[in-house]
Amino acid sequence: MISKEKIDEIKASVNIVDIIGESVALTKAGRNYLGLCPFHGEKTPSFNVVEDKQFYHCFGCGKSGDVFKFVEETRGVPFAESVQIVAEKAGFQLDIPLSNRQVEKTNHPHQVLYDIHTEANKFYHALLMTTKMGEAARNYLYQRGLDDQVIKYFQIGLAPQEANYLYQHLSKKFSEADLLNSGLFNTGNANTIYDAFQGRIIFPLTDEYGRVVAFSGRIWTESDLANKQVAKYKNSRGTAIFNKSYELYHLDKAKPVIKKQREVYLMEGFMDVIAAYRAGIENAVASMGTALTGEHVRHLAKYCKKLVLTYDGDKAGQAATAKALEELKDFNVEIVFLPDNMDPDDYIAQHSEEALVNILTKSRLTGVEFLIQYLKPENPDNLQMQIDFLEKIAPIISQTSSITAQNSYIYKVADMLADFDYQQVEEVVNRARISSRQQRQESNQIPQEQHFEPPRQEVIPQQARITNLIRTENHLLARMLEHAYILNDYRLREDFYFITPELQVLFDILKTNGEITSYDLAGLDEFVQRAWYRVLEEKLPQEIGTNEIEELESNRYREQIKRDNRMKLKTVREQSHVGNDDQALDELTKLIAQKRNME
Incomplete structure (x- = not known):
């Protein structure tokens, strides 16, 4: 196990702003830093990093959390592994036994499948890099x-070309x-078992945590490339750990850069x-x-929430873009x-890495601009054809x-149509807007007088309500943390x-240890x-302040x-509702007496 002292030492050796800044774009805001929250989608930054309190x-x-909690939440790892990750960033060498560091992994119900893919990946990679074949x-x-x-x-x-070398x-x-x-692996005649991939260059497919879950094999030999009957790529079939639709x-590897740059290339x-x-673009993924x-x-x-579609420019790629x-x-x-009709691989081969970066970052269309080009009539x-095109594109523009x-x-x-000018196209778009609005009104999705569809309301987790009582007790516990003599009292x-x-849970730990460490927090409820x-x-x-603690107590x-009075009043209403008048009267008498005492 990692000692509490070592965990505190690791935490003190890093700045949470630097660690979070690797995946979240942070801006200085007074004494703190502000950015878009990585845990829920938002357009206005509300994610606050408090540097002085880390x-x-x-x-x-x-x-909320400290540097270890952030790594836990964003990488989906247990506390011990988050400590290891932060330690490595800080230059610490930790010798964590397998039983402690990887207990989470070995308990996974499909761990044996992950282990098989890990071993297969090592085998394929070593075969490519270290052998004559x-x-x-x-x-x-x-x-x-x-x-x-x-x-x-x-x-x-x-x-390898051999039928069951991996097996x-x-x-x-x-x-x-x-x-x-x-x-x-597949089974053949007489229950023989043979490798699913033979004679192909292998690309390991990993999940978001970096675990190999499948493979894709690509042909590369002259004979295979010349044979039109052989599929260019062959993928692993679906398993308990691999869903190609997810x-x-x-x-x-891309997700830290995606979070920091707030966009992904697909x-x-x-x-x-x-x-x-x-070319230096690390926030790209592929289905x-x-x-x-x-x-x-x-x-x-x-x-x-921002995506740059970079599909092939041929007809199939454009159709895939429209569907996407x-x-x-x-x-x-x-x-x-x-x-x-080139793809990024072709483009970089014919031009340069710099040219690819330039076109990917500076030559972008909006979705509507693409659809205007994609749907335009073959004969303008x-x-x-012009009328059909207008009927398709007008509702899209109106939205x-x-x-x-x-x-x-x-x-x-209007510029691409021979028989329509701006005003005529505008009229068609306006009709599409009115038609769409009427349809929404009929389905009671928006009020009659509203002209545009309201923005989608973001759903965020409900937070606990901070009452005056909680606020007062937070104040008191904060004073205990800052002043040992108050805690001792x-x-x-x-x-x-x-x-x-x-707060009572936290107070119990303080009474025993005199402090609350990251190690203590890791074992506590959210x-x-x-x-x-x-x-x-x-x-x-x-x-x-003078009499500050006494006022807090009061x-x-x-x-x-x-x-307590609110609880009593609730009981009065409940008992009265079910016909227990005597019980309701008794609780009401207690409530009146309590209020008189307060006065």
Whole structure:
């Protein structure tokens, strides 16, 4: 186990602003730092990082924590592993036994499948990088512009031509049943088992935590490339740990950059993502051999709300873009099309890395601009084609929230049609807007007088209400933290307890240890942790005021009585409602007596 002292030492050696700043764009705001919350989608920053006290708090969703909690929440790891990650950033070398550091991993119900894929990944990568049979495949990758650093970063490998080479290697460590469940093997005649991937360059597919969950194999030999019957790519089949409709290639490495830059490039293939990485763009991902799904979109929504679609510029790529836009209605979408039907891999090969960066960052279309180009009539002089096009594009333009943008789109449409001018196109768009509004009114989605669809209300987690009683007790506990003599006074009072349950838990730890460390917090309930950070947020003068503690005690007493009275009044109403008049009268008598005592 890592000692409390070592954890405190690690925490003191880093600045939470630096750690959070790696994945969240922070701006100095007075003494603190402000950014967009990584735990819920928002457009106005409410995520506050308090440097002098080394914790964060979001005023939108209520999430709070220290540097270890941030790593836990954003990376999905247990506390011990978050300590290890922060320690490595600070230059500490921790020797954590497997039983302590990886107990979470070994308890996973499908851990054996992760272990099989880890071993298979090592096998494929070693075969490519260290063997004679891998030399020709490496030369092919070098010709495609990859070097050893890129190959190692993406852990690219090679599947041998032999029918069951991988099976022979893994069958020494894993049972036949587990190997068949992994999706890496198939059965043939006479129950023979053979490798699913043979003679292909292998791309490991990882989940958002970096665990290998599947593979994709690409042909590369001249004979396979010449054979039109052989599929260019072959992917692992779905398993208990791999859902191709959810996973995204390179997301595990891209997500810190996505969070920091607040946008993600979505590309078609693995080589496109690798080309972007070679050009210095590290926030690119790709769907794994399938069209974009709602599951993919919900997965990406955890990390940002802006997406740059970078599909191939051919007809198939444009069709895929149009379909993807239907799934991405809640995203801010921009679109990049490379010239001459090229993809990023082709473009970087024919031009340069700098040219790819330039076009990806500066040549973007909005979704409506793309659809205007995509849906435009093949013959702009054909009247019926023009009418059909207008009927399709007008509702799309009418849904644009910006009137300025609408006007720009109307001009673009009018310029490409021979028989319609600006005013005529504008009339069609206005009719589409009115029709859409009437449909919404009929379904009672908006009030009659409203002209535009209201913005989507963001749903954020409900926070605990901070009552006067809680605020008073937060103040008192903050004074105990700052002044040991106050804590000692209350330690000696056997009759004292905090009325707020979460604060009582914290007080019990303080009474015993004299402090509350990150180690202590890691084992506490989420609500207790949030209560702790609310106490740290108290902005109190350094000097304790005259009679300040006595006034706090008096306020606590009054607020407690008020709370008790509310409970009694509730009981009176409940008993009266069910016909227990005697019980209701008894409680009412107690309530009146209590109020007289307060007066």
